[in-house]
Amino acid sequence: MINITLPDGSVRQYEKGTSSHEVALSISEGLARNVLAAKVNGEVWDSNRPIEGDAHLQLLTFKDHEGKTTFWHSTAHLMAEALEALYPGVKLGIGPSIENGFYYDIDLGDRTLSSTDFGKIEQKMLELARQKNDYVRKDISKSDAISYFQEKGDEYKLELLEDLEDGQITFYEQGNFVDLCRGPHIPNTGSIKAVKLMKVAGAYWRGDENRKQLTRLYGVSFPKAKELKEYLALLEEAKKRDHRKLGKELELFMFSEKVGAGLPIWLPKGTALRTRLENFLKEEQIKRGYQPVITPHLGKKELYETSGHWEKYGEDSFQPIHTPREGELFLLKPMNCPHHCEIFGHKPRSYKDLPIRIAEFGTVYRYEQTGELHGLTRVRGFTQDDAHLFCMPSQLKEEFLGVLELTTYVLKKLGFDEYTAQISLRDPDNKDKYIGSDEVWDLAESAIIEATKEVGLTTTTELGEAAFYGPKLDFMVKDALGRRWQLGTIQVDYTLPERFKLEYIGSDNAPHRPVMIHRAPFGSMERFIGVLTEHCGGKFPLWLQPEQFAILPISEKFNDYAKELENDLAASDIRGFIDDRNEKIGRKIRDAEVKKVPLMLIVGEKEAENRQVSVRKQGDGDVGTMNLDDFKAYFKTLL
RNA sequence: GCCUUAGUAGCUCAACUGGCUAGAGCAGCUGAUUUGUAAUCAGCAGGUUGUGGGUUCGAAUCCCGCCUUCGGCUCCA
Numbered sequence: 265m266i267n268i269t270l271p272d273g274s275v276r277q278y279e280k281g282t283s284s285h286e287v288a289l290s291i292s293e294g295l296a297r298n299v300l301a302a303k304v305n306g307e308v309w310d311s312n313r314p315i316e317g318d319a320h321l322q323l324l325t326f327k328d329h330e331g332k333t334t335f336w337h338s339t340a341h342l343m344a345e346a347l348e349a350l351y352p353g354v355k356l357g358i359g360p361s362i363e364n365g366f367y368y369d370i371d372l373g374d375r376t377l378s379s380t381d382f383g384k385i386e387q388k389m390l391e392l393a394r395q396k397n398d399y400v401r402k403d404i405s406k407s408d409a410i411s412y413f414q415e416k417g418d419e420y421k422l423e424l425l426e427d428l429e430d431g432q433i434t435f436y437e438q439g440n441f442v443d444l445c446r447g448p449h450i451p452n453t454g455s456i457k458a459v460k461l462m463k464v465a466g467a468y469w470r471g472d473e474n475r476k477q478l479t480r481l482y483g484v485s486f487p488k489a490k491e492l493k494e495y496l497a498l499l500e501e502a503k504k505r506d507h508r509k510l511g512k513e514l515e516l517f518m519f520s521e522k523v524g525a526g527l528p529i530w531l532p533k534g535t536a537l538r539t540r541l542e543n544f545l546k547e548e549q550i551k552r553g554y555q556p557v558i559t560p561h562l563g564k565k566e567l568y569e570t571s572g573h574w575e576k577y578g579e580d581s582f583q584p585i586h587t588p589r590e591g592e593l594f595l596l597k598p599m600n601c602p603h604h605c606e607i608f609g610h611k612p613r614s615y616k617d618l619p620i621r622i623a624e625f626g627t628v629y630r631y632e633q634t635g636e637l638h639g640l641t642r643v644r645g646f647t648q649d650d651a652h653l654f655c656m657p658s659q660l661k662e663e664f665l666g667v668l669e670l671t672t673y674v675l676k677k678l679g680f681d682e683y684t685a686q687i688s689l690r691d692p693d694n695k696d697k698y699i700g701s702d703e704v705w706d707l708a709e710s711a712i713i714e715a716t717k718e719v720g721l722t723t724t725t726e727l728g729e730a731a732f733y734g735p736k737l738d739f740m741v742k743d744a745l746g747r748r749w750q751l752g753t754i755q756v757d758y759t760l761p762e763r764f765k766l767e768y769i770g771s772d773n774a775p776h777r778p779v780m781i782h783r784a785p786f787g788s789m790e791r792f793i794g795v796l797t798e799h800c801g802g803k804f805p806l807w808l809q810p811e812q813f814a815i816l817p818i819s820e821k822f823n824d825y826a827k828e829l830e831n832d833l834a835a836s837d838i839r840g841f842i843d844d845r846n847e848k849i850g851r852k853i854r855d856a857e858v859k860k861v862p863l864m865l866i867v868g869e870k871e872a873e874n875r876q877v878s879v880r881k882q883g884d885g886d887v888g889t890m891n892l893d894d895f896k897a898y899f900k901t902l903l
Numbered sequence: 904g905c906c907u908u909a910g911u912a913g914c915u916c917a918a919c920u921g922g923c924u925a926g927a928g929c930a931g932c933u934g935a936u937u938u939g940u941a942a943u944c945a946g947c948a949g950g951u952u953g954u955g956g957g958u959u960c961g962a963a964u965c966c967c968g969c970c971u972u973c974g975g976c977u978c979c980a
Contacts, residue, residue, distance in 0.1 A: 463974060463975075464907080464974090464975090465906075465907065465974060465975035465976075466905080466906035466907060466975065466976070467906085467975065467976050467977095468905080468906085468976060468977075471976070471977065472977085473904080473905055473906095473976075473977060477905080477906060477976085480975070480976080482974095482975085512914085513914090519971090521953075521970070521971055525970085525971065525972090571980090572980090573980060576980065577980060580978090581980095598980060599980055601980090628980095630979080630980075632978080632979070633904055633905095633977080633978060633979090634904070634971095635904065635905070635906090635975085635976080635977085635978090636904095636977090636978065636979070637972090642979080731980060732980065733980075755980095782980095816940090818937085818938065818939055819937040819938050819939095820937065820938090821937070821938095846936080846937075846938090847938085847942090847943080848936095848937090848938050848939090848942085848943060849938065849939050849940060850938090850939085850940065850941065850942070850943095851938095851941080851942055851943080852940090852941095853939095853940050853941055853942095854940095854941035854942055855941085855942080856941090857941055858941080858942095864940085866939070866940065868938090868939055869939090870939085878939085878940080880940060885940075885941095886940060
């Protein structure tokens with residue numbers, strides 16, 4: 265007998281060789297039906313794989329992340345089976361699950377595939393799914409595996425096999441389809457009830473642009489048709505909230521071919537919104553001892569040679585600007601830190617002055633590749649809510665904690681309640697990519713890990729994701745539709761102070777090197793506002809709205825009263841406008857609704873006589889008639 | 904940068920296989936209407952079809968380059 269420990273801590277006894285499916289069955293039949301895979305001692309297994317010893321067991325359904333990914337990966341195999349059936353001779357690359365579904369990279373030979381073929385493939389997949397074929401795991405020797413794919417003529421699988429060790433190779437088989445695969449898989453194709461192919465795109469074999477381009481076919485699948493329907497509705501909603509669409513409709517920002525791709529132009533309403541956001545953060549930073557500074561948009565090439573940016577990014581960035589003077593070169597600044605290092609270094613610093621926190625909404629320019637540009641979230645000119653904190657090594661943790669406090673405060677204030685923090689460390693196998701000594705890196709990495717632990721932040725750790733000068737902590741926020749975005753960032757840097765030879769005089773009267781923290785709670789104003797727009801679907805928090813109300817006179821006769829109201833509200837710091845067009849009230853309401861103006865004040869004869877307003881809330885409808893003081897009080901409750 | 908989608912009026916979209924003066928709604932302008940909770944009516948104006956070449960008797964439509972753009976790959980200090 266073996267002991268199986270379940271997540272709730274209970275221990276059950278089973279025959280040696282019992283599968284997790286059988287364990288599920290012993291608990292309830294319904295559960296067994298929904299189990300897609302199981303985590304056995306932390307490793308995801310096929311649910312029908314026998315467990316040979318004592319184990320911790322977690323049964324995985326579609327509700328679990330690993331259950332989903334297993335389900336999707338199995339659907340990728342199903343799609344491959346369908347493709348082989350429909351297009352004999354296709355060769356297969358890899359077919360993993362991804363965040364929202366799965367893909368398979370395929371070599372179609374001379375054929376092409378477009379979205380018009382999706383229906384046919386989906387039908388075939390569902391037809392094969394209905395055969396309820398089991399996914400069967402088979403151990404296979406390397407030589408047998410090689411001869412199988414040689415016979416099949418699939419050079420991609422053969423290449424994958426080169427990296428695998430004999431004795432660890434498994435095949436999975438379902439129906440007429442066999443694939444090289446580590447697994448795990450769901451028990452049976454029958455649970456795949458709804459399938460939708462999403463898009464085709466080109467993708468290089470193994471991500472290498474010098475190699476052949478394969479066709480990547482994306483799809484998503486669900487155990488229930490209803491879940492697919494809900495997912496598609498979510499995508500529809502996401503489309504409606506696309507910040508590029510809303511930005512145009514609400515006249516927040518624009519792009520111009522003449523100005524240049526990736527260079528956002530802020531329109532008056534967008535500027536009003538952005539300025540409020542900036543002022544909010546500026547005030548919070550001053551409360552926390554930051555000192556605002558302003559630095560130029562360019563700097564001499566030597567500055568970036570000192571910082572190391574020139575060496576690292578010189579050729580891939582905007583090229584130097586020449587001046588009438590021979591040999592004089594300036595660069596548009598790609599970062600604010602070199603300028604801020606100069607500020608630190610401009611006079612002798614005492615340990616008593618530390619920490620020094622220098623803040624700037626600094627606009628930087630980076631030549632992103634053409635294919636990367638995307639609305640406000642990926643641009644070539646953007647403004648960082650940047651600050652650099654210079655401190656003694658002994659102050660590092662406290663400063664880091666302070667930045668964590670500010671960042672989480674700011675996110676909460678803007679309605680981002682769900683977030684995790686990603687700790688990005690060096691790639692231990694490829695240390696040449698980074699500048700700075702091992703010792704210094706170790707210090708910085710452990711400072712981040714300790715501080716996040718101390719405040720109890722949910723973190724994930726990624727190796728190889730660090731910046732070239734130091735490790736970082738990125739905030740990944742979840743928006744209203746459950747999508748994840750990277751926003752704020754905090755980076756510890758021992759390298760730049762070294763390169764700029766920054767010093768302070770310690771209590772021992774000797775020079776010491778400060779530590780530097782780069783941080784930006786929003787990340788960039790552009791990206792943040794892009795994400796915020798999608799998060800709130802264009803209905804920004806009232807305090808940020810460029811126009812908080814619209815006064816809608818029933819007819820032109822009441823324009824004077826409307827003007828009085830506007831002045832009165834302006835005096836109370838409530839901003840808005842009068843729609844004094846010669847239009848019917850229904851029309852004015854509709855236009856205000858479409859423009860997402862939060863509050864509509866309808867004034868006609870009744871209101872003018874009684875010195876009142878009829879209030880209507882965007883999206884909610886009529887709120888009632890009230891006098892102006894009551895409206896102001898009501899307004900405050902909405903802030 | 905690479906592959907892929909597309910580019911027609913300020914916006915959203917038409918224009919059959921190359922063929923009459925490139926159309927419509929909204930927005931704009933002018934006039935009428937003076938309006939009670941999501942679009943009042945009429946008229947007017949608006950385009951070198953992204954751009955530069957080419958093919959053709961004839962190009963929005965076909966071909967090539969470039970720019971911009973959708974989606975993806977690679978990248979993201």
